[in-house]
Amino acid sequence: MSRVREIDAIRAFALFGILLANIGYLADPAHIALGALPAVDNPVGFAVSALVLTKFYVIFAFLFGYSFTLQMRSWGEDRVRARMLRRCLALLVLGLLHGFLLWFGDILTLYAVLGVVLLLMRNIRPRTAVVVGSCLIGFLTLVWAVLGWLTSLAPTATMPAADPAAGARAVRLVTDGPLGFLTFQAENYPPYALFVWAFQGPTALALFLYGLAAGRSRLLERRERWEHLIPRVQWTGFLVGLPGAVFFAWASGRPDEFALYGLAVNTVTSLFLSAAFVVTLLRVLRRFPALVDVLGPAGRMTASNYVGQSVLVVLVFTGYGLGLAGRLAPPAVMGVAVVIYAILLWLSSRWLRSHRHGPIEYGLRAATLGAGRRTPVNPA
DSSP: OOOOHHHHHHHHHHHHHHHHHHHHHHHSGGGGGGOSSOOOSSHHHHHHHHHTTTHHHHHHHHHHHHHHHHHHHHHOHHHHHHHHHHHHHHHHHHHHHHHHHTOTTOOHHHHHHHHHHHHHTTTOOHHHHHHHHHHHHHHHHHHHHHHHHHHHHOTTOOOOOOOHHHHHHHHHHHHSHHHHHHHHHHHHHHHHHHHHHHHHHHHHHHHHHHHHHHHHTTTTTOGGGTGGGHHHHHHHHHHHHHHHHHHHHHHHTSOHHHHHHHHHHHHHHHHHHHHHHHHHHHHHHHHOTHHHHHHHHHHHTHHHHHHHHHHHHHHHHSTTTTOOTTTSOHHHHHHHHHHHHHHHHHHHHHHHTTOSSOHHHHHHHHHHHOTTOOOOOOOO
């Protein structure tokens, strides 16, 4: 079974958005003392919050579910259970190492656990998967809205003011050599992992199920069945998604109840905006097919690029390397992100000229397939 090259390009596109969303946390670790969401008191922060934050994780999670169906076809029903369990265990170990050593906002442990849930639900009918996913999205939206309403009833019960000394300490730890940065990671990874699970877990599972339904229907492999709907999806996605994204970013900088209402709105409207991004990319790829060759290698090495982003970010901003945390203005931070992404695109292309898989993908395949096992190239 041949690879679906456009899926690789979409993965690479999602990786760029994830880099833009993540880099600000280590570029300015002082705002970690203010809470989980990044600052929106500058144009770059506002734009990232509106157009990037959560939107690209939506794409990433959807493709995880879609790729699971490709793996099932490649492995066969009799082998998918054992192999997926081994793959999820390997992802869990990789995620723990990544979370403690490089990036406290790691998503791989969450994907490892939800991958087991997806395995248990692998025979669900596509329509049922969409219904269950939509119920999860609806429930999470309701939870955020109710929390916002309850908070508005007690306006004095606000979060305590941020301690400037805590922000200064965060910057000092991040830039104070490897030991200082590891101390920062050890302090922040466990609580932030809980935040990631609570904030992204239900949405990720819903998107896994949407991807599973799309994969079972071969949605991205049979574009001719729905290509005529692309303009409608594109404009509906932007018309619904952009106002919701702006409200989410605006609310993130307001009192607690507004931030919670923003999360409620974003839970739904981010799906529309992400869909608009994807179909826009598909139209661009159709018009400029050479972009598939540029983006595709990084999409084939998703895990290596995800971890590689963290490696390069910490080398720039932490005590592992240059220690520039807190020193660059937001536009310069975005420039660093673009340079890191370009470097990884180039490295991915160079690596795949002489290798079939990325370096981390080799390890994941060894854990998934077992020592000495050989199978056809995985199309996912």
